[in-house]
Amino acid sequence: MSYKQSTPSLNDEEPIRGRGRGCRFCLDEAIKIDYKDVSLLRQFVTDRGKLVPRRMTNTCQTHQKAMVTAINRARMIALMPFTVVAQ
Amino acid sequence: MLEARPPASRDIPGRKRHYETVYILRPDIPDDAVVAINAKIRKIIEENQGIILKLENWGKRRMAYMVKKQRKGTYLFWSYLGGAGLVEEIERNLKLSDPVIRFYTIKQAENVDPKAHEASFNDEVFSAAGTGGVEEVEPVESHDDRREDYDGDNVVLNDIPGTDRGEDN
Numbered sequence: 001m002s003y004k005q006s007t008p009s010l011n012d013e014e015p016i017r018g019r020g021r022g023c024r025f026c027l028d029e030a031i032k033i034d035y036k037d038v039s040l041l042r043q044f045v046t047d048r049g050k051l052v053p054r055r056m057t058n059t060c061q062t063h064q065k066a067m068v069t070a071i072n073r074a075r076m077i078a079l080m081p082f083t084v085v086a087q
Numbered sequence: 088m089l090e091a092r093p094p095a096s097r098d099i100p101g102r103k104r105h106y107e108t109v110y111i112l113r114p115d116i117p118d119d120a121v122v123a124i125n126a127k128i129r130k131i132i133e134e135n136q137g138i139i140l141k142l143e144n145w146g147k148r149r150m151a152y153m154v155k156k157q158r159k160g161t162y163l164f165w166s167y168l169g170g171a172g173l174v175e176e177i178e179r180n181l182k183l184s185d186p187v188i189r190f191y192t193i194k195q196a197e198n199v200d201p202k203a204h205e206a207s208f209n210d211e212v213f214s215a216a217g218t219g220g221v222e223e224v225e226p227v228e229s230h231d232d233r234r235e236d237y238d239g240d241n242v243v244l245n246d247i248p249g250t251d252r253g254e255d256n
Binding site: 078 | 193
């Protein structure tokens with residue numbers, strides 16, 4: 001079970017990533033995916049503004065689809081970037 | 088009033104759709120111009136049997152990218168119930184308004200019972216949304232910004248030379 005050893009410790013500062021944990025939104029139904037909640041959506045894109053794959057965040061398919069919709073909506077109203085160009 | 092537009096076949100009579108509209112205004116316009124646009128949208132919703140649930144002014148925010156050569160914009164958020172054709176009319180009016188640089192409407196739900204929603208909208212909320220645009224709200228940009236709110240450690244960190252990481256980007 002090598003994947004369990006590679007699980008990073010839970011840390012409040014870090015976005016929850018890595019294998020071994022279930023989908024955040026299935027575990028805690030109080031978290032609503034909303035296109036206005038930029039601080040939540042930011043954890044599901046890279047520094048370059050690209051979408052983080054499902055395998056990295058352990059999000060289930062249902063919630064990943066909802067997340068992508070929310071991120072695309074946030075991009076439309078300029079709350080989130082489409083791309084971040086290197087300085 | 089709108090010309091009567093037939094409801095969709097899936098619409099249940101007596102129920103309404105729940106919409107959310109966000110529009111961004113140019114940052115350099117005065118407060119009364121903000122109020123004028125809000126009043127126009129309010130009139131359209133109320134004349135077409137819509138129910139306003141929420142109106143918020145998110146203030147002048149830095150946008151994630153430039154829109155119509157502007158870096159900042161005043162965000163207005165509306166949440167309302169309405170029927171067929173209402174969004175078309177609102178968006179037509181926003182398109183004709185010069186200070187509006189971006190608008191976006193989403194449908195949150197269909198066949199919502201209007202009685203089930205408690206509307207907190209009144210004249211007070213309306214006037215508050217007109218003046219909220221003056222405050223400069225900087226969005227939380229990075230992890231470093233969050234550190235600033237964190238009291239204890241921050242004071243010590245700033246005293247040590249060389250630990251100040253300065254502005255991000």
